[in-house]
Amino acid sequence: MVTGKGEKIIEINNLQKSFGTFVALRGVSLNVRKGERIVICGPSGSGKSTLIRCINRLEVPDSGSIVVDGVALSDDVKAIEGIRRQVGMVFQQFNLFPHLTVLENCTLAQIWVAKRSQKAAEETAQHYLERVHIPEQMHKYPGQLSGGQQQRVAIARALCMEPKVMLYDEPTSALDPEMIAEVLDVMVEFAESGMTTVCVTHEMGFARKVADCMIFMDEGKIVEASDPNTFFTKPKSERTKLFLNQILEH
Amino acid sequence: MSEAVDHPYRERRGVLRGLWASRKGRGLIYQVLLFSVLLLLILILVSNAFYNMEQRGLKAGFGFLNRTAGFGIVQSLVSYEETSTYGRAFVVALLNTILVASIGVVLATMLGFVIGVMRLSPNWMIARIATIYVETFRNIPLLLQILFWYVAILKPLPAPIDLFQQGESFFLSFNNRGLVFATPLPQAGFSLVLWALSLAVLASIAWSWYARRRQLQKGDQLPVLWPCLAGIVGLPFAVFLLLGLPLDFVPPVMARFTYEGGSTVVIEFFALLWALVIYTAAFIADIVRAGIQGIPYGQSEAAYSLGLKRTQTLKLVTIPQALRIIIPPLTSQYLNLTKNSSLAAAIAYPDLVSVFAGTALSQTGRAIEIMFMTLSVYLSLSLLTSLAMNIYQRRTQLVER
Ligand SMILES: Nc1ncnc2c1ncn2[C@@H]1O[C@H](COP(=O)(O)OP(=O)(O)OP(=O)(O)O)[C@@H](O)[C@H]1O
Numbered sequence: 001m002v003t004g005k006g007e008k009i010i011e012i013n014n015l016q017k018s019f020g021t022f023v024a025l026r027g028v029s030l031n032v033r034k035g036e037r038i039v040i041c042g043p044s045g046s047g048k049s050t051l052i053r054c055i056n057r058l059e060v061p062d063s064g065s066i067v068v069d070g071v072a073l074s075d076d077v078k079a080i081e082g083i084r085r086q087v088g089m090v091f092q093q094f095n096l097f098p099h100l101t102v103l104e105n106c107t108l109a110q111i112w113v114a115k116r117s118q119k120a121a122e123e124t125a126q127h128y129l130e131r132v133h134i135p136e137q138m139h140k141y142p143g144q145l146s147g148g149q150q151q152r153v154a155i156a157r158a159l160c161m162e163p164k165v166m167l168y169d170e171p172t173s174a175l176d177p178e179m180i181a182e183v184l185d186v187m188v189e190f191a192e193s194g195m196t197t198v199c200v201t202h203e204m205g206f207a208r209k210v211a212d213c214m215i216f217m218d219e220g221k222i223v224e225a226s227d228p229n230t231f232f233t234k235p236k237s238e239r240t241k242l243f244l245n246q247i248l249e250h
Numbered sequence: 251m252s253e254a255v256d257h258p259y260r261e262r263r264g265v266l267r268g269l270w271a272s273r274k275g276r277g278l279i280y281q282v283l284l285f286s287v288l289l290l291l292i293l294i295l296v297s298n299a300f301y302n303m304e305q306r307g308l309k310a311g312f313g314f315l316n317r318t319a320g321f322g323i324v325q326s327l328v329s330y331e332e333t334s335t336y337g338r339a340f341v342v343a344l345l346n347t348i349l350v351a352s353i354g355v356v357l358a359t360m361l362g363f364v365i366g367v368m369r370l371s372p373n374w375m376i377a378r379i380a381t382i383y384v385e386t387f388r389n390i391p392l393l394l395q396i397l398f399w400y401v402a403i404l405k406p407l408p409a410p411i412d413l414f415q416q417g418e419s420f421f422l423s424f425n426n427r428g429l430v431f432a433t434p435l436p437q438a439g440f441s442l443v444l445w446a447l448s449l450a451v452l453a454s455i456a457w458s459w460y461a462r463r464r465q466l467q468k469g470d471q472l473p474v475l476w477p478c479l480a481g482i483v484g485l486p487f488a489v490f491l492l493l494g495l496p497l498d499f500v501p502p503v504m505a506r507f508t509y510e511g512g513s514t515v516v517i518e519f520f521a522l523l524w525a526l527v528i529y530t531a532a533f534i535a536d537i538v539r540a541g542i543q544g545i546p547y548g549q550s551e552a553a554y555s556l557g558l559k560r561t562q563t564l565k566l567v568t569i570p571q572a573l574r575i576i577i578p579p580l581t582s583q584y585l586n587l588t589k590n591s592s593l594a595a596a597i598a599y600p601d602l603v604s605v606f607a608g609t610a611l612s613q614t615g616r617a618i619e620i621m622f623m624t625l626s627v628y629l630s631l632s633l634l635t636s637l638a639m640n641i642y643q644r645r646t647q648l649v650e651r
């Protein structure tokens with residue numbers, strides 16, 4: 001197993017974020033190195049989504065700093081757009097564009113953001129659609145696909161921009177059980193090919209297989225961060241133990 | 251034994267009863283009934299009208315359209331004199347209605363989309379200004395707005411007589427009579443300028459086609475808008491200059507009380523167009539806002555996370571999806587604008603209602619025919635608009651499983 005010992009690609013320092021009076025993040029710090037695979041888990045409302053949405057600034061933190069690939073996130077729109085190019089994101093609800101075909105979903109940003117030719121964009125799209133095992137659905141619309149297929153297209157769409165980091169926010173939580181495996185398989189494949197990955201998930205099988213580092217969050221804080229072996233066999237905190245017992249029982 | 255008696259009876263009742271029993275059949279019966287009642291009503295109305303006309307010694311018919319109208323119309327897109335026929339007056343008035351309605355629809359759509367998008371701007375000031383615009387203009391009766399722009403803003407503009415000395419000629423002026431300008435008269439060689447224009451348009455089409463091909467194959471995005479605009483404006487202008495300006499202008503000249511000659515777009519046109527655009531754009535803005543908000547925010551987030559800018563996200567992701575929510579209510583706004591243009595009568599803009607259903611009607615007394623023609627025009631304009639929008643709507647439908 002490769003333990004990512006590359007340079008830092010994401011540096012998060014003392015991140016704070018409130019929604020009104022509710023504090024969602026209370027000082028979170030986290031470093032991600034190139035090639036590292038991080039899995040974040042924790043109870044509902046613990047701030048996992050908020051944390052990873054701050055990384056590509058879908059959420060604006062109140063204080064603290066985030067540096068992605070050497071660029072500090074600020075209100076500078078150009079810097080934000082630049083970072084979003086380097087960071088791919090996969091959502092729980094897929095968020096495919098329903099008015100575009102699968103192929104067009106994958107070429108849209110390549111053409112308008114990466115300024116590739118349509119031909120080159122289509123070739124890249126085909127390549128990644130093959131790797132997520134749905135080349136034959138290329139000319140269908142998202143509404144014609146199953147949930148698992150849609151999520152795999154969403155993964156391909158993000159990968160087409162050739163990002164340096166992939167963020168997944170509970171990518172399998174909206175799927176029927178029989179479709180979870182097909183999406184996880186694809187994720188494992190890309191994680192093992194060396195893609196830097198930050199994934200929020202409760203799929204512990206997936207976590208055991210790919211994670212270099214497990215993070216447990218509760219009440220807006222990182223409670224525990226360790227390698228998967230320590231994490232699953234002898235977690236330090238009582239809360240982690242409790243949480244693991246709860247989800248592993250099911 | 252009873253079977254023999256029963257059978258033919260059941261046969262005979264079977265057809266109607268079967269129709270009544272099936273949902274489709276029942277629908278058919280209702281429709282036939284409704285249609286007959288409507289037909290009957292129309293028959294009664296028409297025969298009643300004819301009876302009344304006969305009693306008064308009037309003959310129905312459209313022969314009056316060939317008679318001389320004998321009144322002037324201040325603005326006409328096709329040549330018209332006092333000696334022209336009522337038929338000609340009808341055409342002139344119809345074109346005036348179509349002119350204000352079609353320009354109005356285009357401008358109201360553009361303004362409405364801009365204001366609608368502004369309302370969703372993250373900038374508090376911009377969003378607030380747009381909200382105030384919408385809430386102000388859609389809550390004041392249109393007739394009042396037309397009168398306001400006409401009486402309070404445009405009519406107080408200086409009169410030509412305040413602007414120019416007697417005998418003075420001028421090239422262009424916006425005054426309380428309208429937009430007054432020198433009439434262009436093409437001279438020998440001017441057709442070359444038109445040829446140059448056509449050539450520039452063709453070249454622009456070829457250029458955009460080439461740029462698109464380049465994008466397909468190499469990926470670089472060549473500039474299209476500015477080179478094309480420069481060509482379409484520049485080339486004809488260069489030819490125009492080279493030929494020694496082959497265009498004469500017949501300027502309006504100030505006479506004793508008002509100007510003579512030149513061309514005029516009457517001030518009533520601007521008042522009506524302006525009011526219709528401002529009023530309808532307020533409704534369109536709200537439709538656009540609701541349409542965009544009807545698209546889940548996750549769509550924008552997905553686009554942002556791929557690196558698309560806010561404007562690109564609106565143009566490529568949000569608005570194309572919002573269109574299918576926007577188009578049906580947008581269509582009714584187009585119909586409203588067209589129908590509302592008949593309020594022209596209030597400020598005497600020579601539209602169909604004020605000229606044909608107004609002056610022509612009171613002169614000829616041909617109420618039935620004129621009303622029939624006028625109503626048919628609005629009905630056809632509306633149906634045509636709906637048809638076009640329905641065809642467009644079909645293209646925006648999503649493909650679902
Ligand atoms: N836009 C928002 N407005 C108000 N409160 C919010 C918003 N987004 C998140 N929150 C609140 O912040 C807290 C943390 O939310 P977050 O989505 O990060 O949790 P999570 O760990 O991802 O939970 P889950 O497992 O349910 O997805 C939650 O209590 C949530 O209600």
Ligand SMILES: [Mg+2]
Nearest residue numbers: 048049050170
């Ligand atoms: Mg979440």
